[in-house]
Amino acid sequence: MRRFSFVCDLVVVVVFVAIGRHTHDRHSSFNDFLRILWPFALSVLLASLVVRRTMKAKTAVAQGAVIAIVTTAVAMALRVLSGQGTAIAFIIVSLVFLGAAMIGWRWAFERWTRSSGAARGPK
Numbered sequence: 001m002r003r004f005s006f007v008c009d010l011v012v013v014v015v016f017v018a019i020g021r022h023t024h025d026r027h028s029s030f031n032d033f034l035r036i037l038w039p040f041a042l043s044v045l046l047a048s049l050v051v052r053r054t055m056k057a058k059t060a061v062a063q064g065a066v067i068a069i070v071t072t073a074v075a076m077a078l079r080v081l082s083g084q085g086t087a088i089a090f091i092i093v094s095l096v097f098l099g100a101a102m103i104g105w106r107w108a109f110e111r112w113t114r115s116s117g118a119a120r121g122p123k
């Protein structure tokens with residue numbers, strides 16, 4: 001589940017950046033996309049490592065909340081260090097989108113595995 005969670009969270013970040021680029025600058029290059037993506041991608045990796053080491057017994061939904069908060073905070077710090085903007089509206093939108101998506105997919109996955117019996121394993 002660890003690798004699956006990391007990949008899903010990374011997909012969330014890629015979608016977030018892609019939506020932002022499409023909304024704000026449709027004519028930006030792939031390099032611009034990567035320039036915006038890297039702080040978030042690195043932050044997801046760091047947040048996943050923090051959760052893996054500190055939250056073993058917590059629910060997946062709680063882990064998603066921590067990953068979203070840590071990802072947003074670290075990404076904003078990396079954006080400042082790299083000379084990118086961190087307007088308050090961007091911070092809020094980032095936290096809300098990443099939080100909703102990272103918590104939401106975990107919640108849906110838990111519900112699906114519980115209802116399908118996948119969490120109980122083979123009979």
